Amino acid sequence: MATLEEIKQNREDLQKQVDAIDKVIEELSKPTLPDTLHELMLVAIDDLERAEETNGYKVSMGCWHEPLNGSCHVCFAGSVIAFSLSTGRNEDKAPCDFDCGIEHKLEALDYVRSGLVKDAAEGMGTATTLLSTLPESLEVVDYHQDPVKFKTQMRLIASWLGALGV
Amino acid sequence: MQTLKELEEQKAELEKKIAEAKRLPDKPSELIRVALEDVKKVENTPGYKVNLHEWNEVRRDGLCHVCLGGSVLVQRCGAKNGESPGVLLEQKRIDHETYRKLYALDYFRWGNVKAGLDEMGISSVDLPGQLLVTDYKNGPAAFFHDMENVARVLEARGL
Numbered sequence: 569m570a571t572l573e574e575i576k577q578n579r580e581d582l583q584k585q586v587d588a589i590d591k592v593i594e595e596l597s598k599p600t601l602p603d604t605l606h607e608l609m610l611v612a613i614d615d616l617e618r619a620e621e622t623n624g625y626k627v628s629m630g631c632w633h634e635p636l637n638g639s640c641h642v643c644f645a646g647s648v649i650a651f652s653l654s655t656g657r658n659e660d661k662a663p664c665d666f667d668c669g670i671e672h673k674l675e676a677l678d679y680v681r682s683g684l685v686k687d688a689a690e691g692m693g694t695a696t697t698l699l700s701t702l703p704e705s706l707e708v709v710d711y712h713q714d715p716v717k718f719k720t721q722m723r724l725i726a727s728w729l730g731a732l733g734v
Numbered sequence: 735m736q737t738l739k740e741l742e743e744q745k746a747e748l749e750k751k752i753a754e755a756k757r758l759p760d761k762p763s764e765l766i767r768v769a770l771e772d773v774k775k776v777e778n779t780p781g782y783k784v785n786l787h788e789w790n791e792v793r794r795d796g797l798c799h800v801c802l803g804g805s806v807l808v809q810r811c812g813a814k815n816g817e818s819p820g821v822l823l824e825q826k827r828i829d830h831e832t833y834r835k836l837y838a839l840d841y842f843r844w845g846n847v848k849a850g851l852d853e854m855g856i857s858s859v860d861l862p863g864q865l866l867v868t869d870y871k872n873g874p875a876a877f878f879h880d881m882e883n884v885a886r887v888l889e890a891r892g893l
Contacts, residue, residue: 630820630840631818634818636821636824664794664799678787682844683846684869687869687872704866705866707863713852
């Protein structure tokens with residue numbers, strides 16, 4: 569028959585195992601984003617369209633994810649914060665509120681929406697050999713001037729980057 | 735001896751002058767140069783870091799990261815750490831015109847001249863849509879040089 573000491577030890581060991589499993593579950597349930605820029609852009613375009621269609625959101629390229637005047641203002645990356653990263657509408661969030669991997673991906677989206685393709689790819693950790701094939705910048709229409717054209721251009725850039733393997 | 739009414743009038747006059755002095759330039763080239771001065775001030779202010787991705791946001795490193803417009807926000811508009819132009823506008827601490835000038839700077843920092851001018855209500859005929867501006871993090875000196883170039887391009891057109 570086990571002694572009281574043995575039972576206590578057994579319980580502590582079991583608790584440690586449960587804690588380890590909880591940690592794994594927590595890691596696995598964390599939202600993730602694609603590792604390539606072109607896939608990330610496609611996710612962002614989908615999220616941007618969700619923001620356009622969802623009550624309580626306003627697309628404003630100067631804000632990450634900021635509740636203002638009763639609606640949540642989001643940029644290209646902010647749309648990803650809102651939907652793919654499941655952030656509440658009333659939460660004021662910026663890339664620095666996420667882990668480094670996500671933070672760099674959100675910043676990459678901020679570069680690419682301004683046409684700064686090379687900086688975006690660099691932020692995603694794209695190989696140097698591929699980076700040298702990219703232009704410093706592309707002329708991209710501002711979202712607020714022409715939202716449809718902006719999304720079309722983002723899709724075209726994503727498709728081109730996809731063909732390059734970026 | 736001055737009457738209360740006279741003192742109030744003087745106060746109002748002084749407040750008007752202060753507001754005028756604080757007003758951001760209407761000319762985009764001047765606005766950019768004012769903002770560059772503020773970036774330089776931020777560089778020398780402990781607790782701050784220039785980061786073109788953030789208006790005015792405290793990050794993991796404990797520093798308050800500010801962009802080109804953010805430097806103006808902090809130096810001239812009285813923003814405290816974490817306060818964006820939207821917050822200041824909402825609280826009526828800046829007017830809509832100042833808000834739009836800050837957003838124009840947010841376009842100019844990437845060399846997006848056309849969008850920046852649109853933000854200031856200036857139609858941008860005969861201007862390149864995009865000028866190359868080095869990101870500050872890739873080289874502060876190159877950033878200042880490129881932004882001065884944007885200012886010169888605008889100035890040459892009387893803007």
